[in-house]
Amino acid sequence: MPNWDELLHDKDEGVYIYDLTALKERAKSLSVSRHRIFYAVKANSDSRVLKTLMPFVDGFEVASRGEIEKVRMLSHDVPIIFGGPVKTQEDLKYAIEHGVTSFNVESLFELDELQTFCMEKDCHLTIQLRINLADIKNDATLKMAGVTQFGLPEEDFIKAVELIQSSNNMELSGFHFHAMSNNMDVKNHLAYVRTACDFVKRHQQLLPPEPVINVGGGFGIDYQQEKTFDMVHFMRQAEEMPLLTFEIGRWLTGPVGYYAARVYDIKQMHGQNFVLPNGGTYHFRFPKAWFHQHPFLVIKQKQKRSRRKTLQQVNAVIAGKLCTPNDVFGPAYYFEDIATDDLIVFKFAGAYGREISHLEFLSHAKPEILYI
Ligand SMILES: Cc1ncc(COP(=O)(O)O)c(C=O)c1O
Incomplete structure (x- = not known):
């Protein structure tokens, strides 16, 4: 303390006080995992926080041009995943021009824009379609799947896949599932990740041999300090799963x-x-x-x-x-x-x-x- x-x-x-030493320890404890750990910049985008995390994470998940700018001020090539709903033409253009090559896509409109830019700039992008799983047990404080605005509407799924497959510039590398925030229940979180893996398995004919299974963040910290999310136990169980990508915010910096x-x-x-x-x-x-x-x-x-x-x-x-x-x-x-x-x-x-x-x-x- x-x-x-x-x-x-x-x-x-x-005033705010950020304990960068404690942050480094938390990040270090995750970096031993064989899974891909991205930091969700929205949780805390302070430049010294980002700089402290950089050696321990595989990259950063961003949701705006501003967040891309903050990350690029620290590194011109650290991997960035661009997510979030309503990414406009300007947002996507900015992202491509600043070396973002991985996109969590939630809309056919986004795909249209990406295709146009890719052809113009002759670049290659990997796309994860954001899937809104309806059937997950979820006691987290914030629910971001089910009846929410997030993800690609089911009716557009096939069209999105066809659009990507018909493009020479885009590759469907996997799916994105971020579904909750501040979940305290390890068992529920493991069940959610397994549901995401099952979805990927059912659609493996559309995907490369080692697809991206991006399960987002959502790990809780108990503000009432009565329990903790047992991250060690979670990660041990997750070791047996296919390669996962995480976008962790609250658990790292909270x-x-x-x-x-x-x-x-x-x-x-x-x-x-x-x-x-x-x-x-x-x-x-x-x-x-x-x-x-x-x-x-x-x-x-x-x-x-x-x-x-x-x-x-x-x-x-x-x-x-x-x-x-x-x-x-x-x-x-x-x-x-x-x-x-x-x-x-x-x-x-x-x-x-x-x-x-x-x-x-x-x-x-x-x-x-x-x-x-
Ligand atoms: C797409 C996405 N990824 C990751 C996160 C980070 O979640 P958390 O802070 O719960 O780890 C969020 C937070 O809302 C998000 O919307």
Whole structure:
């Protein structure tokens, strides 16, 4: 655990802390797998995070031109898989011009664009069609298969295959299945991957001898800290499966990030306690988005100002500095002992933390990033 006093003694407004040493250890533990490990940049696209991961991953999965740019600023040739729905003509052109050769395709419109560019540029691309599996057991927090917008509609599957087969520039290398995020159940995840492998087997006549079976990410971290996703067990079981590609986000970066802010004010309003740090959901929207109790620490500090307020053994809502009642970090939290000038440090803030926050709202300062 970082030395909070040393790190944060002169910090006031919200900051992120990314523990790059811990990140390296997590990435190293996965890199022993014989499967292909890609990092899903959307979880945390900070350049030092990407740079730390680079030696341990096979490449990066991106979902936008911006993410391609961030990866290419660090390496001109590290493999990139381009995924996500609604990839426009400009997006695909940019990707091809920046050395992306692998695409997770979700639409016939995308294939039309890719075919046009390939012919123009005389390049060769490998295509994975994104399949939306309906029949998987899934208790994950975010479901991204079944009745969702993701993947190629079933009615377009044959047309997509024919289009690729008739092209001299595109090769159907396999399928992409990313189906969930924050799954805590190893057994369910293994069953999902087996369903994906069965799908590939049923369609093997369309594919090369060692097809891409891209099962995305989805490995959970328990924000309530009651259990852990047993990655060692999962990977051991997965060793016996055909070669897989993973696009892992949350599991890699989630636990190595923190969001901290100093308590500016404490109030009681009509019977409800509020703790107001000098920060807010514009920096760290995640607990609001999931409306859950996000794990946190209180770091006791010396009193900085002449006025002081305290709360002990009560519930209080943590609210930020935006002019909206929506700026709360989820439901009320229990505080053993908190005072103005103390620091609140939210744990598990390294994935979908800064990245999903509305940083421009009210034009407050953007959160500084500190590194360990
Ligand atoms: C296509 C795709 N791949 C990978 C990921 C990463 O998932 P996770 O952060 O759950 O590992 C996502 C996240 O939504 C995604 O949409």
